[in-house]
Amino acid sequence: MSTTNSSSSSNPSGFLRTETFTCVWCGLAVTALTPDGHRRNHCPSCLHSCHVLDQVDGGPSECQSRMTPISIAVLRNGDWMVIHRCVRCDELTANRAQVDDNQLILMRLAVRPLAQPPFPLEAFGAL
Amino acid sequence: MPRRKVRRTDRRPQRAKDLPDRRGSAHTDAFRCVGCRLDVPLSAPGTAHRNHCPHCLTSLHVDRRIPGDRDADCRGRMEAMGLSVRPDGEWMLIHHCLECGELSVNRIAGDDNPLALLRMAVRPLSDSRVPVRVLLTL
Ligand SMILES: [Zn+2]
Ligand SMILES: [Zn+2]
Ligand SMILES: [Zn+2]
Ligand SMILES: [Zn+2]
Numbered sequence: 001m002s003t004t005n006s007s008s009s010s011n012p013s014g015f016l017r018t019e020t021f022t023c024v025w026c027g028l029a030v031t032a033l034t035p036d037g038h039r040r041n042h043c044p045s046c047l048h049s050c051h052v053l054d055q056v057d058g059g060p061s062e063c064q065s066r067m068t069p070i071s072i073a074v075l076r077n078g079d080w081m082v083i084h085r086c087v088r089c090d091e092l093t094a095n096r097a098q099v100d101d102n103q104l105i106l107m108r109l110a111v112r113p114l115a116q117p118p119f120p121l122e123a124f125g126a127l
Numbered sequence: 128m129p130r131r132k133v134r135r136t137d138r139r140p141q142r143a144k145d146l147p148d149r150r151g152s153a154h155t156d157a158f159r160c161v162g163c164r165l166d167v168p169l170s171a172p173g174t175a176h177r178n179h180c181p182h183c184l185t186s187l188h189v190d191r192r193i194p195g196d197r198d199a200d201c202r203g204r205m206e207a208m209g210l211s212v213r214p215d216g217e218w219m220l221i222h223h224c225l226e227c228g229e230l231s232v233n234r235i236a237g238d239d240n241p242l243a244l245l246r247m248a249v250r251p252l253s254d255s256r257v258p259v260r261v262l263l264t265l
Contacts, residue, residue, distance in 0.1 A: 055229060056192060070232075071221055073209030074250045083209060083221055083230065092230035094208075094223070110251035113210040117248070118218050119241050 024050050024066045034098045041095040042069070042082060047105050051086040055093055063089050072097075072110040080106065160185055161204045174236040179207070179220065181238045184247070188224040190231065201227050210247050218244065 019032040021040075025048035032040055042049040047069040054061040065088035073081045073094060080097040097106055114121070156169040162185025169177055176195055179186035184207040191198035203226025211219045211232065222231045235244060 071209045071211035072251045073221060073223075080251065081209075083211065085211075085232070092221070092232060094230055112212045113218055113248040114252075116212050116216045116218075118235065118244075121245070124242070124245060 023048060034100060036099055038096070038098060040098060041093075042067075042084065042101075044098060044100045045102055047082060047101060047109075049084045049093070049095070051089065051091060053093070055091050061091075063091070065089065067093065069105070069109055072106065080110075082106070082109070158187075161187060162206070171236070171238050174238055177236055178233050179205075179222065179236075179239075181236055182240050182243070184220060184239065184243050186222045186231075186233070188226060188229065188231075199229075201229070203227055205231065207243075207247055209250070210244070218248075220244075220247070 020029050021032055022029055023043035023046060026043060026046040028043055028045050030040065030043055030045075034040055034044075049067040049069075051061050051063040051065050051067050053059070054063075063086060065086050067084035067086045069082050070085045071083040073083055075081060081094040082097050082101075084093045084095065085091070157166050158169065159166055160180035160183060162180055163183040165180060165182050167177070167180055167182075171177070171181075174181075178190075178195075186205040186207075188199050188201040188203040188205050189197050201224060203224045205222040205224045207220050208223040208230075209221040211221060213219055218235045219232050220235055222233060224230075
């Protein structure tokens with residue numbers, strides 16, 4: 001998320017429902033909040049993100065490069081996390097999949113390992 | 128992901144220890160896995176720079192920015208949380224530090240337990256909330 005445009009500056013501390021950002025990859029203008037009120041970290045359409053936080057040292061990152069979704073991980077409570085990797089510095093982040101994220105892209109990421117197994121799956125029978 | 132502190136009952140670090148060297152080779156180093164307590168030799172055929180247990184896939188947080196830099200003082204337990212696929216098709220394991228929340232991505236090794244890897248691969252799909260109609264459209 002590269003640019004943040006707020007349609008009003010009357011409420012600097014609160015987070016405005018009207019705030020949007022432009023996706024660094026597909027160019028879509030996206031509301032910063034999901035329909036159920038969570039703050040987005042990635043584009044719901046292409047799932048790309050932007051490297052704005054330093055995961056190792058904490059705080060803001062100067063990198064600002066594009067982050068691509070590389071994997072789906074599942075938390076113990078069943079929630080799906082989207083793993084992003086920065087195309088410039090390789091840093092990784094994990095962020096919750098949101099209700100209006102593109103389901104097709106989420107599933108494509110989730111099944112990718114099984115589509116390209118490093119060993120024959122037939123040997124395993126039923127898991 | 129919220130960074131959470133996980134209290135561990137066993138804080139013994141996964142340190143390298145010397146095993147009796149019977150063949151006089153350089154393959155003398157091993158570590159005890161913090162996940163399953165298996166004694167894992169550091170080197171094995173087809174396995175360079177081993178960084179996780181081949182049996183349970185658990186790792187230890189010792190690297191900071193670059194794999195192999197051994198620059199982190201965290202030494203927390205890192206659990207495998209997912210798989211990604213490189214453009215060349217190679218499977219990569221994503222590890223998550225239970226102490227500090229950091230993530231790392233590591234190559235799978237030639238002697239990693241295939242069943243443990245496969246369980247990791249099917250984990251998103253064993254979620255009953257996955258809409259089947261989405262699967263059917265793929
Ligand atoms: Zn996008
Ligand atoms: Zn970056
Ligand atoms: Zn183990
Ligand atoms: Zn750590």
